[in-house]
Amino acid sequence: MSASMVRDHHIGMIVPSSNLTMETELPRMLRAREDAEPGDRFVFHSARARMRHVEPEQLRAMNAQAGRAAAELADARPDVVATACLVAIMAQGPGYHCTAEADITRVLRDEGCESPVVSSAGALLSGLGALKARKVAIITPYLKPLTKAVADYIEDAGFEVVDALSLEVSDNLAVARLDPAGLREHHRRLNLSDVDALVLSACVQMPSLPSIQPVEDEVGIPVLSAATATTFRILSELGVEPRVPGAGRLLSGAVARTKTGGGHGRESVV
Numbered sequence: 001m002s003a004s005m006v007r008d009h010h011i012g013m014i015v016p017s018s019n020l021t022m023e024t025e026l027p028r029m030l031r032a033r034e035d036a037e038p039g040d041r042f043v044f045h046s047a048r049a050r051m052r053h054v055e056p057e058q059l060r061a062m063n064a065q066a067g068r069a070a071a072e073l074a075d076a077r078p079d080v081v082a083t084a085c086l087v088a089i090m091a092q093g094p095g096y097h098c099t100a101e102a103d104i105t106r107v108l109r110d111e112g113c114e115s116p117v118v119s120s121a122g123a124l125l126s127g128l129g130a131l132k133a134r135k136v137a138i139i140t141p142y143l144k145p146l147t148k149a150v151a152d153y154i155e156d157a158g159f160e161v162v163d164a165l166s167l168e169v170s171d172n173l174a175v176a177r178l179d180p181a182g183l184r185e186h187h188r189r190l191n192l193s194d195v196d197a198l199v200l201s202a203c204v205q206m207p208s209l210p211s212i213q214p215v216e217d218e219v220g221i222p223v224l225s226a227a228t229a230t231t232f233r234i235l236s237e238l239g240v241e242p243r244v245p246g247a248g249r250l251l252s253g254a255v256a257r258t259k260t261g262g263g264h265g266r267e268s269v270v
Contacts, residue, residue, distance in 0.1 A: 009238050010043045012078035012115065014069040016062060017048045020176040022084045025209045025227045029244045036245050047072045059088040070104045074111035080237045081108065082118040084204045086226045087142060089121040091149050094156035097122035116237045120204045120230045125157045126258050127229030127250050131222045133197035137163040137190045139183065141175040141206045150202055163191040172205055180207040187215055201225040212248040222249040
């Protein structure tokens, strides 16, 4: 393939200062897609917002930094901007991803940048919707009160959280060091008898990518994570087929892509 036929897609990310996983798992998925579809290449640009511990006060403080981070990314004129801390948004109450996405969009527009905006919180909801899931189970690394906040947020968007497992790790760097292979055992502690999808990691910091496809193959229902859902939305916003080999049904190429629809976690299928 000639160089003139290759498209570079520039992806801006707002990540917690202690996050190690989004800048690992998203590039890994999109490198795999580049190998399968060499016509598209993906370039990442990150801005950081300070957060060390997954606690309400630090989550609120991190959200307050999103405007500064967005303005910095605007200078690079990315093709899409993703804000990547699911619990920081969901802990603010149902539907807050709409507010967060709108606030970041406003900053980008003020800086002359027309990039669409994706949040990991909104992406998880749209990923579940694209899979036509209604009943779900989730695994989080959070303490139980934050897991409940995440479950309540998902339920407010119209899904039923049948079961949830909290690994109860509050230090964000410790979350990044969790072995993703453990998820191949943790999911067996959940009741999956009447669910449509399993969220193997409802957190963009808890590594899960190596376990997504093996667990999906074992349980026989779609398995996704905050990271795979964010990748699905990024590719959708770029107008690129949301297909990544070995990353679960959501990214299999068999699920119609979605774009932001301006509703309470509800996106349009394209």
